[in-house]
Amino acid sequence: xxxxxxxxxxxxxxxxxxxxxxxxxxxxxxxxxxxxxxxxxxxxxxxxxxxxxxxxxxxxxxxxxxxxxxxxxxxxxxxxxxxxxxxxxxxxxxxxxxxxxxxxxxxxxxxxxxxxxxxxxxxxxxxxxxxxxxxxxxxxxxxxxxxxxxxxxxxxxxxxxxxxxxxxxxxxxxxxxxxxxxxxxxxxxxxxxxxxxxxxxxxxxxxxx
Numbered sequence: 001x002x003x004x005x006x007x008x009x010x011x012x013x014x015x016x017x018x019x020x021x022x023x024x025x026x027x028x029x030x031x032x033x034x035x036x037x038x039x040x041x042x043x044x045x046x047x048x049x050x051x052x053x054x055x056x057x058x059x060x061x062x063x064x065x066x067x068x069x070x071x072x073x074x075x076x077x078x079x080x081x082x083x084x085x086x087x088x089x090x091x092x093x094x095x096x097x098x099x100x101x102x103x104x105x106x107x108x109x110x111x112x113x114x115x116x117x118x119x120x121x122x123x124x125x126x127x128x129x130x131x132x133x134x135x136x137x138x139x140x141x142x143x144x145x146x147x148x149x150x151x152x153x154x155x156x157x158x159x160x161x162x163x164x165x166x167x168x169x170x171x172x173x174x175x176x177x178x179x180x181x182x183x184x185x186x187x188x189x190x191x192x193x194x195x196x197x198x199x200x201x202x203x204x205x206x207x208x209x
Contacts, residue, residue: 005149005152005156006157015045023041023167024187025157026107026159029153031137033137036113038132043186044185047095048091051178071093075088086100106135116134126192168187168188171184184196
């Protein structure tokens with residue numbers, strides 16, 4: 001793909017507006033194995049220190065440093081001791097808001113994506129935030145990359161924005177804080193959208209007498 005990436009100004013706005021505007025856009029990652037690109041079909045917005053579900057809610061740390069700006073950079077984090085998830089930083093410097101990329105459809109490099117996820121169906125290659133990162137070959141090395149830079153190996157391309165009539169919103173998946181905030185956005189009827197899951201608290205093992 002040779003299309004220039006979206007401009008930085010695209011990300012310099014309220015997270016709840018940037019998130020749905022990302023639906024239908026294309027995230028492309030070029031590695032030694034070639035380029036894999038995914039059309040985004042599901043995202044979630046997180047509003048920084050104003051949002052108790054955000055990683056930056058309690059302030060700046062080494063882990064979330066890139067979230068504080070400038071917009072248009074990647075925030076990649078490791079979760080559950082086994083998976084990477086990716087966000088795109090948005091809003092003015094210092095707001096620390098970001099959009100979690102939850103799911104999408106592979107539109108380029110399908111063979112490479114399938115080799116990275118050999119047991120997956122075509123629908124499920126990037127259906128979920130961890131699968132999306134696996135299919136695209138994203139890990140800690142992509143933390144902080146500028147997705148608006150044409151020379152960057154990780155770029156966000158214009159694609160074809162989702163029709164507003166097909167964009168739905170609802171509670172975010174699996175969060176315990178601000179769980180009713182309707183900041184999960186997805187393309188209605190798209191088979192690659194991941195299933196919604198309500199947060200379930202982990203039970204501690206019963207103590208022995």
